[in-house]
Structures are given as structure tokens and as C-alpha cells.
Amino acid sequence: MASASSTVTTTSTPQSQSQSQPPLVPTILSSCHSSNTSTPTPTPTQTASKPACSTCPTHLLNSLKRDGYIHIPSLLDPVQIFSLRKAATHIVTLARSGKWPYIRTVPKQFPPWSSTPPPDSDGGIWGIQHLLHPDMPGRKEFAKLYFGNAIIGVVKELLGLNLYDPRSEDKIVMELLNLLVSPSGNRDFELRWHRDDIRWEVDAEEEKRQLDEKSPGGRQAHAQYNIALFDDESLIVVPASHRRVRTEEERNADPYAPELKDMKVVKMRAGDAVFYDSNILHRGVYKGVDLEKGEVGRMTLHGSVGLYDHSEERAKNVLQHGLRDWVDREDAPFNELQGKCRARAEGMRMRLVEMGNGEDLGYSLEG
Numbered sequence: 001m002a003s004a005s006s007t008v009t010t011t012s013t014p015q016s017q018s019q020s021q022p023p024l025v026p027t028i029l030s031s032c033h034s035s036n037t038s039t040p041t042p043t044p045t046q047t048a049s050k051p052a053c054s055t056c057p058t059h060l061l062n063s064l065k066r067d068g069y070i071h072i073p074s075l076l077d078p079v080q081i082f083s084l085r086k087a088a089t090h091i092v093t094l095a096r097s098g099k100w101p102y103i104r105t106v107p108k109q110f111p112p113w114s115s116t117p118p119p120d121s122d123g124g125i126w127g128i129q130h131l132l133h134p135d136m137p138g139r140k141e142f143a144k145l146y147f148g149n150a151i152i153g154v155v156k157e158l159l160g161l162n163l164y165d166p167r168s169e170d171k172i173v174m175e176l177l178n179l180l181v182s183p184s185g186n187r188d189f190e191l192r193w194h195r196d197d198i199r200w201e202v203d204a205e206e207e208k209r210q211l212d213e214k215s216p217g218g219r220q221a222h223a224q225y226n227i228a229l230f231d232d233e234s235l236i237v238v239p240a241s242h243r244r245v246r247t248e249e250e251r252n253a254d255p256y257a258p259e260l261k262d263m264k265v266v267k268m269r270a271g272d273a274v275f276y277d278s279n280i281l282h283r284g285v286y287k288g289v290d291l292e293k294g295e296v297g298r299m300t301l302h303g304s305v306g307l308y309d310h311s312e313e314r315a316k317n318v319l320q321h322g323l324r325d326w327v328d329r330e331d332a333p334f335n336e337l338q339g340k341c342r343a344r345a346e347g348m349r350m351r352l353v354e355m356g357n358g359e360d361l362g363y364s365l366e367g
């Protein structure tokens with residue numbers, strides 16, 4: 001697994017870092033990719049020097065608060081990319097041919113989506129839902145990534161948890177892992193500008209209230225990310241728009257405006273990750289592929305991990321994607337994982353089960 005600590009960069013000028021900054025992802029937790037599960041878990045003193053301040057915001061969290069997104073090159077190593085591509089390619093083939101019902105269909109942007117893929121000539125699908133579903137072929141591969149140290153280490157930093165205390169993991173909860181793919185039939189497709197859980201039509205006062213409420217002090221109760229399995233330039237963001245109301249220009253812009261002031265196309269190479277505040281102004285622009293020519297296009301994992309805080313608002317955002325139907329099924333436990341990785345996965349899953357015990361919570365956005 002690539003060591004994220006040596007490779008993290010931000011796409012804008014990073015803030016100065018103190019020499020005493022703790023390493024990005026301490027190795028005190030067993031990796032889901034380790035085949036030797038009998039290896040004892042080293043204690044913090046064996047593997048990491050004591051941090052200067054274990055509760056201070058890290059440079060990653062500071063960057064996210066400032067810019068609303070962080071680009072992390074090479075979060076995945078080539079071996080992980082290879083196995084994930086294999087699992088992803090298989091499920092994409094199934095989903096395009098109607099053999100996996102949890103899909104995002106062109107041209108619908110928000111859930112709920114039909115379980116039948118539109119014909120390729122109409123663009124087919126742009127996403128595959130529920131990579132952690134018990135019926136998902138390749139679930140083990142996706143789960144190893146989702147619950148592995150590379151992602152969970154970054155998530156803990158961004159959620160402000162103590163990296164050196166394994167018990168801080170009791171505060172994280174499983175959320176979503178999906179795959180975003182290129183539309184087919186050479187049909188391009190675009191998402192409109194949006195924030196994930198603040199409606200576009202709200203006035204400035206309400207927008208400010210919700211922004212403050214949903215990320216107090218610039219910190220959200222979940223961490224959201226994209227991880228590219230192939231080079232990908234589909235995501236476009238307006239940096240630093242996650243904590244302020246829209247400008248007049250943004251508010252009055254065409255929902256599909258190809259240009260917004262200061263917008264940035266996030267250019268990812270295979271294996272890169274981008275973590276972003278889900279209320280940053282963003283959109284997706286997808287180039288259609290020609291399947292008959294063997295074009296692959298985009299395969300980008302799209303996931304989130306939450307802070308277990310019993311928030312009904314967050315439960316709505318997560319469960320609107322249909323997790324409630326399977327997360328507590330008899331075969332849902334992550335028995336294919338081993339040791340501490342399995343314990344972490346099961347703890348995170350069970351916390352979601354508990355969150356999902358509420359009433360029907362409806363959908364955040366429509367269209």
C-alpha cells in the first residue's frame with residue numbers, strides 16, 4: 001500500500017506544516033490488505049512517535065476547511081488498482097446488461113433511479129450503487145479498500161478523530177460505496193451545479209443557515225471521496241465555495257454553465273483520491289464511451305464514511321440510497337474480511353444498522 005504520508009499534496013498552495021506534524025496515517029491498525037492476520041498489532045510507541053498534539057487539526061483537515069477539497073495522489077498502489085479494476089470491470093458489465101439492479105441511470109441526476117438500464121444508445125448508466133451489498137460480486141475487494149487504512153486513516157483526520165487512539169474508531173460509521181462510470185453509446189451526460197444536501201432554490205439567508213449547521217466550523221460529520229481507477233477529469237468544483245453563500249453570478253448561472261468563476265476541473269490519475277466537502281459547489285461532466293470499440297472511460301469509486309452522531313439529517317442522506325434494504329441482512333456481515341479489519345468493518349456496519357432504525361426519511365434533492 002502506498003504511504004499516503006509521503007505523497008499527499010493539495011491542488012492549491014498548502015499551508016505551512018510544522019516539523020512536528022504527526023505522520024498522515026499512523027500504522028497502528030492492521031491493514032485490510034495484509035494476508036498475515038496473525039501479525040500482532042503494534043502499539044503506537046512501536047510505530048509512531050508521539051504526536052505534538054493529538055487533537056489539533058491536521059494539515060489535511062485544514063486544507064479541507066480552507067479549499068473544500070483535497071487531492072491525494074497515488075492513494076492506491078498498482079496492485080490495488082489492478083484488483084479493483086478487475087472487480088469493477090466485472091460489475092460494470094453486469095450492470096450495463098441489466099444484471100445488477102442498483103444503478104444510476106442517464107439522464108437522472110438524483111435518486112431514486114430505475115433498476116432497468118436505459119439502452120446504450122440513450123447513454124445507459126452513469127453509476128453503480130452498493131458495492132458493499134452482500135450480493136455484490138467482488139464485494140471482498142471493495143470492502144478491503146473501504147475499510148482499509150488508506151481511506152480510514154484520511155477519514156479519521158478529516159473527522160477530527162485521534163489518529164493514535166484505536167478506540168476513536170467507535171465513532172465512525174459505514175456509509176456509501178458506489179462506482180461512477182461513463183455513459184455509453186457515445187452519449188455525453190452532465191450533472192448540474194449543486195451542493196449535495198442543500199437545495200438550489202433556497203435564499204441566501206437559508207443557505208447560510210444550512211451551511212453553518214451542516215458543517216460547523218467547516219467540518220462535516222462525514223468524509224466523502226472519489227478514487228479513480230482510470231484517469232478521470234469528470235468532477236468540477238468551485239474551490240472554497242463550501243462555507244459561503246453563492247455569489248449573484250453563481251445563483252443566476254445556467255444550472256449547466258460550462259464556466260463558473262474560479263471553477264477547477266479535478267484532474268485525477270489512476271489511484272488518486274479526492275476528498276471533498278459534499279456541499280462544495282460542484283458538478284460532473286461525463287464523456288460518453290463507445291462500448292463496441294472497447295472504450296472503458298471512467299471507473300471512479302465514490303464513497304463516504306460518517307461520524308456516528310445519530311443525526312437524522314445524515315441518516316436521510318445515506319439511507320435514501322437504499323442501504324436499509326440490505327445492511328442488516330443475515331448475510332451482510334463482512335465475514336470475508338479477517339482479524340481487526342473485519343472487526344472494524346462490523347463495528348461500522350452495526351452502527352449504520354442502528355442509525356437506520358428510524359422512519360422513512362425521504363430524499364434530500366430531487367430531479
Ligand SMILES: O=C(O)CCC(=O)C(=O)O
Nearest residue numbers: 180191226234235283284
Ligand atoms: O461525478 C462526480 O464525481 C460527482 C458526482 C456527484 O456530484 C453526485 O453524485 O452528486
